[in-house]
Amino acid sequence: SQTIHQWPATLVQPVGSPLSLECTVEGTSNPNLYWYRQAAGRGLQLLFYSIGIDQISSEVPQNLSASRPQDRQFILSSKKLLLSDSGFYLCAWRNGGILGDIQYFGAGTRLSVL
Amino acid sequence: AQTVTQSQPEMSVQEAETVTLSCTYDTSESDYYLFWYKQPPSRQMILVIRQEAYKQQNATENRFSVNFQKAAKSFSLKISDSQLGDAAMYFCAYRSTFGNEKLTFGTGTRLTIIP
Numbered sequence: 001s002q003t004i005h006q007w008p009a010t011l012v013q014p015v016g017s018p019l020s021l022e023c024t025v026e027g028t029s030n031p032n033l034y035w036y037r038q039a040a041g042r043g044l045q046l047l048f049y050s051i052g053i054d055q056i057s058s059e060v061p062q063n064l065s066a067s068r069p070q071d072r073q074f075i076l077s078s079k080k081l082l083l084s085d086s087g088f089y090l091c092a093w094r095n096g097g098i099l100g101d102i103q104y105f106g107a108g109t110r111l112s113v114l
Numbered sequence: 115a116q117t118v119t120q121s122q123p124e125m126s127v128q129e130a131e132t133v134t135l136s137c138t139y140d141t142s143e144s145d146y147y148l149f150w151y152k153q154p155p156s157r158q159m160i161l162v163i164r165q166e167a168y169k170q171q172n173a174t175e176n177r178f179s180v181n182f183q184k185a186a187k188s189f190s191l192k193i194s195d196s197q198l199g200d201a202a203m204y205f206c207a208y209r210s211t212f213g214n215e216k217l218t219f220g221t222g223t224r225l226t227i228i229p
Contacts, residue, residue: 032215043118043205043219044159051215059216088157102149103217105159 002027006091006106013113019064019078021109023091026072031093033074034103035066038088050074051096086113116141118208120220127196128228134181135191135223137206145211148182148189153203153222162204165189193225201227 006023013019025031032051036044046059048066056066063082067075074091091106117140127133139148150162165173165182172180177197181190193200206220 034215036217041221043221044217045219046216049215057215090159092159102161102164104161105151107156107158110157 002093002104004091004093004104004106006109008109009107010110011112013081013111015083015113016080019076019081019085019111021076021089021091021111023074023076023106024072025093028072028093028095030071030096032096033068034092034094035064035074035076036090036092036105038090038108040087044090048076081113083113086111116143116146116208116210116218118206118218118220120204120206120223122223123221124224124226126226126228127193129196129198131196132192132194133196133225135193135204135206135225137189137191137220139187139189139206139208139218141187141208141210143210143212147209147211148180149207149209149217150178150180150189150191151205151207151219152200153205154201159205163191196227198227198229201225 003026034049035047038044050056050068064078089109092103094103095101119138146167148165152160152162163173163175163178172182177194179192203222203224205222208218
């Protein structure tokens with residue numbers, strides 16, 4: 001069966017420090033991968049999605065970037081964190097090429113920028 | 115752009131009773147997908163149910179069912195025989211069938227189960 005791993009679970013970082021959040025999927029190949037952010041008390045906002053290695057689309061201009069160095073690995077990064085980057089970050093995947101198939105989410109990373 | 119509206123920030127229901135969560139959406143597309151996700155205190159998003167817009171029949175998953183009214187652009191979730199484990203934030207979400215990968219979420223409804 002497929003599983004999605006996301007780490008770390010929580011992270012406290014000072015303003016101006018770099019960021020690297022990692023997400024990996026097991027049990028499937030060529031998944032579509034997604035990074036979402038959830039601000040406190042709000043719904044999810046799509047940040048990036050990827051349909052293949054080195055194929056990244058950005059939904060919202062951010063202080064963040066994403067990379068997909070391997071088929072089942074998706075990384076969210078920042079060179080210098082801002083206070084506004086605080087939030088809950090969720091990685092998700094779905095079977096690529098199957099319209100309407102479900103997005104499955106990881107357990108999330110709670111990021112606090114101080 | 116599509117929008118999803120959940121007008122009930124909070125709802126509560128007595129254990130074993132039935133509750134309905136509301137969701138409306140705005141789109142100019144004729145074919146799309148709708149989802150309800152549950153987010154318990156652990157914060158992981160869990161799929162509850164999905165509906166394909168071209169299907170007139172309402173989706174059902176055990177105690178969870180939807181009332182999909184395409185013309186009214188309404189997609190409500192009914193939870194029957196509510197259980198303590200149903201307590202969570204519930205998010206309605208929309209996805210186009212045309213190339214756009216984005217799930218557009220509503221702002222959520224916090225459901226409390228009263229023992």
